[in-house]
Amino acid sequence: MTSFATLILVLSLTSSAFFSHASGERNSTTGEDDDNELDSSERETEAPQGASDLIEAANTGLERLRSGPWIKFGDIAQTSTSTRNADPCTARGCTWPRSYRGYVYVPIYISRKYSRAERNVIIQSLVEFHRVSCIRFVWRRRHRDYLYFCPFTGCWSYIGRQGGRQVISLQQRRCVSRGTVQHEILHALGFHHEQSRSDRDKHVRIEANNVLPGKLSNFNKVNTNNLGTPYDYSSIMHYSRFAFSKQRGVLPTIVPIPDSKAVIGQADKMSGNDIKRLNKLYKCRGY
Numbered sequence: 001m002t003s004f005a006t007l008i009l010v011l012s013l014t015s016s017a018f019f020s021h022a023s024g025e026r027n028s029t030t031g032e033d034d035d036n037e038l039d040s041s042e043r044e045t046e047a048p049q050g051a052s053d054l055i056e057a058a059n060t061g062l063e064r065l066r067s068g069p070w071i072k073f074g075d076i077a078q079t080s081t082s083t084r085n086a087d088p089c090t091a092r093g094c095t096w097p098r099s100y101r102g103y104v105y106v107p108i109y110i111s112r113k114y115s116r117a118e119r120n121v122i123i124q125s126l127v128e129f130h131r132v133s134c135i136r137f138v139w140r141r142r143h144r145d146y147l148y149f150c151p152f153t154g155c156w157s158y159i160g161r162q163g164g165r166q167v168i169s170l171q172q173r174r175c176v177s178r179g180t181v182q183h184e185i186l187h188a189l190g191f192h193h194e195q196s197r198s199d200r201d202k203h204v205r206i207e208a209n210n211v212l213p214g215k216l217s218n219f220n221k222v223n224t225n226n227l228g229t230p231y232d233y234s235s236i237m238h239y240s241r242f243a244f245s246k247q248r249g250v251l252p253t254i255v256p257i258p259d260s261k262a263v264i265g266q267a268d269k270m271s272g273n274d275i276k277r278l279n280k281l282y283k284c285r286g287y
């Protein structure tokens, strides 16, 4: 219990020294703790765009990595059992287990390739989940299943717990901001894109003629579990009005209805509804 408790990630930056010691990780070339003393002044400046635009820009042309998974829906890695319309989280259990204490411990490892500032952004994005839910990210030790943050090409993630080492790719510079990190983590916790929801046609219209050739499947609906929460234009999981557009800024691909002028897909952090459904899926009490 004590050793388990010590694995819990820090809740504030002031505890970052403990964070690095708990991880047991040291720089193998210099022997120094290069993630000691995280400094809030080193936060990466976020681009003014929403997370969905940043992800799309980083993933342009990305459909299959060399010897990696296929990427569909823009940033969702496909397993060998993935099918186009099935949501793995409704087809089989793929949530992370709750402990008897009511917390959901999710082991993580962050690649040493990230700079200290990038590592800081990832950690702060993770810690935000601690503040609003019963999710607790812990350093991976001997855990079999864990999230492995690494800088492959593009920003992408699998949906739900896959078992074993599970990659979340956050390309350096392009994908390391709070919104993109939280978006990809929510995929790994079991969530699909907002505009893929089973009830999306009541809230948005997809303009198929404006979609880039070969990209229409990114707008397929999925048999999602919406957990009784409303459709949310400000979800961090919602793509922007010009996602996969033949002409960005001119030809919209996602038009909100009935108010076609409503702002959509501009979030740079989790919305209240994102948090609400996270707590519902994981049966978090008191959040």
Ligand SMILES: [Zn+2]
Pocket: 074, 075, 076, 183, 187, 193
């Ligand atoms: Zn996504």
